[in-house]
Amino acid sequence: MTAFRTHLEFLRKTDELCSLERPESPSPQVVAAEALRADGPAVRFRAAEKSHVGLASGVYGGVDQLTRQDRSPWTRLGIGLGVDRDPEYVDVLEAITDLGDRIDERDVTYVERAATATDRTVRELGLPTPPDEAWPHFTLGLLSVGSDDGTYWAPIHGTVLDGDTIRARVPAAIRERFERGESVTVALGVPAEALAATTLLTITDRLSTPIEDRRVGSTVPVIPTAGGLVPSSAEVVLETELATQQPDTRSEKPEFWERLVDGATVTLDVTGVFARDDAVVPFTPLDVPLADDLQLVALALAARLYDRVNGYWGVSPVDWLLLPAAGRLGICIVSTEVLYAGFEWQLANFLFSRSDCFDTVVLVDEETDPHDLGRVLGDLWVKAHPSRDWLFSEPDAPVARLPTYERDGTGARLYVDATWDPRWDEEYIAPRVSFLESYPPDIRTAVRESWTAFGFDSEPDDVGGA
Template sequence: MTAFRSHLEFLRKTDDLRSLERPETPSPQVIAGEGLRADCSAVRFSTDDSRIELVNGAYGGVDQSSRGDRYPWSRLGLGLGIDRDPDYVDVLERIARLGDRIETRDVTYVERAATATDRTVRELGFPTPPDETWPRVTLGLISVGANDGSYWAPIHGTVIDDNTVRARVPEAITDRFDRGDVVSVALGVPSEALAAAYFLTITDRLSTPIEDRDVGSTVPVIPTGGGVVPSSAEIVFEAEISDPQPDTRAEKREFWERLVDATTLTLDVNSVFVRDDAVVPFTPLDVPLTDDLQLVGLALAATLYDRANSYWGVAPVEWLLLPAAGRLGLCVVSTEMLYAGFEWQLSNFLFSFSDCYDTVVVVDDEASPRDLGQVFADVWVKAHPSRDWLFSEADAPVARLPTYGRGETGARLYVNATWDPRWDEEYIAPRVSLTESYPPNLRAAIRGSWAEFGFDTDPDSP
């Protein structure tokens, strides 16, 4: 388990976190949004006053359509404790395991990191977007306690007054509580906890207590007035659910709300616990490449990757990616071609499990998720527009996430950017790269010369 502030320290040590003084104007949301456009590091907004510190980009915020040494999954993978430079598939498999049931309940209770305070929620100083009136809470986790355990789900909302929060939660979690019940909200939680909340929401698995999931055996927790929450949480609210108030405003939403039904709650906060020098993540909503978009994309990719490799009795899919730059409207899948026509079956399988995208691109298993340029080059090189770009009928349901054609029906498209598996290998052109442009004997001679000069050479390199 990696506490949130430990996660930030790892980002700092890998030169992927910058610190700025928290501004009054322009707002942190404006700076964060511009930073995302520029592919900058995660940004920590520090303060010397009583307000909490904020971090943007702790879980993503990298545009994969441009070259760089960071990837959209790098920061979350680091927070999940995988590696300093985690492989994409390792991140998907780790997220998928967060939804697994475990045979025995193994819950570790440890001391609470946050301490009680008499400060109100409003006094903590959550950021107020430039076009809104109230401070906004994002990237939070709600915990609902019951006799059989605790249930976690994502939450975000606005601070209406000193101790009132109007929050948005998945509708499925509302079956676990009634008016007057006490729930807990945790902010600045370990990556496993937040990723699990997103993953369980998207996969409709909120009906099983968190203690019976894999994450329950890895994240130390504490009991609260609501359910259990991660013990290292930076801020914890205990709140009573009051009369629900219909939310008729066209309020901005986190991306998980585009995939599942959500509802509005009114929370009357009665206890606030805060760590010293508390720092919490936040995300500007409806901005490309934001943390909530990256979390949803990785959680959905992990779901589809796991299901596809569990369907055929073998595991043909090498990786599956929903690029954040395409706002998750595009699904790219790298696969072994089991037989002619497999790409058609795989594409229809993927369309049947999600309606957030309207385009599936199938690429060969040699393609890399780190190089979208290579992926799109394969679309032009291997996919003939007349036979490999295949559209459905024009009355297909509209995809949820693409912004074009909103509210109307439209065709779905899959692109087969693979070599025909019936072809003999000698008819398949080799992939062209700088190193492969030179004959093998010349490459061997160059490696030998470098070795004579005392340079290290990798025998497995081209």
């Protein structure tokens, strides 16, 4: 288990995090949005006052895959999950999948609470206030609901209305598990395992199983609170009760998981505020391209689909499966072996049947690298013939949830076979243009020697690539 502040320290050591003084103006939300737009590193804002918490944005993603660079959208989450300091994409998918697995017996580790009681109100924590709004917001939170059967976790985000009242959005499935006057707990700054697991379980409709019966319950040490178990290393813990008055139904700007599941509004009265010394919590500017909430959903859904598709045929034909955040999850790209004639059609329809968020599936060859999305999409015109390899369903197909172009209530599904025909002889298949394939061996050797003499650490594997 990697505590949130340890996660930030790992990002700092790998040059994935920069620290700034928190500005009085503009809002940290504006700075965070600009950092995402510019493909910058994660940003940590130091607390402006002693009573305030520190803030961190971009901790779980924020990189545009259409630009060629060393970092990838899964790098920062992979570091937080403890996969590696330079994690492979499939390893991150498998780590997320493992968190949602059922376990045979409960194995929960209880440890001492890291956050201590304070006399501060939620308003005095100094959470960020979005532009043109009057009240602070919190995002990327974890809601804990205790019951006789165990503890249920779900994502939560919302608005601080005053010193001891918050209006929040939670999945409708979890809202049904508690009544007015009951205690529930909100945790901010939780380990990546806990946040990734709650996102995965939410968007795959698996919130009905207590967290103690999931693998994440055995990997994240917890503490009991008035409202249920929460990660012991949480930076801020808010013990609350569901308010007796009717919830304010004014709309909140949604986190991205609300694009896939129904949400509900709740009003919570805060009865206790606990915080670590120099606490720091994550936040994300909502509805901004490449934001953390979008990246979390993209990776969690890709992990679920990757796991399901490789367990369907009794073999594992898919090398990787990607829902690019740059496409707001409206397209699904799959690197696969074509097992037999018609397999690509079956694979595309299997994916459409398992998710309604995208209306396009693109199949690419096994050797294709998920890091370079521009080259992946280039296979659409290099390998796929529009009259033969672009295949549409009937136009009255159900409308996918997430594509953002204008539609009239119906929409055909499309799959593109951008793989080389397996029946072709190898000599008829064009090689990729790269350093290793475009220059004679003596030139490649000379370039490597010069590269080393200049003091570069890694070899120029794709110098001259196009």
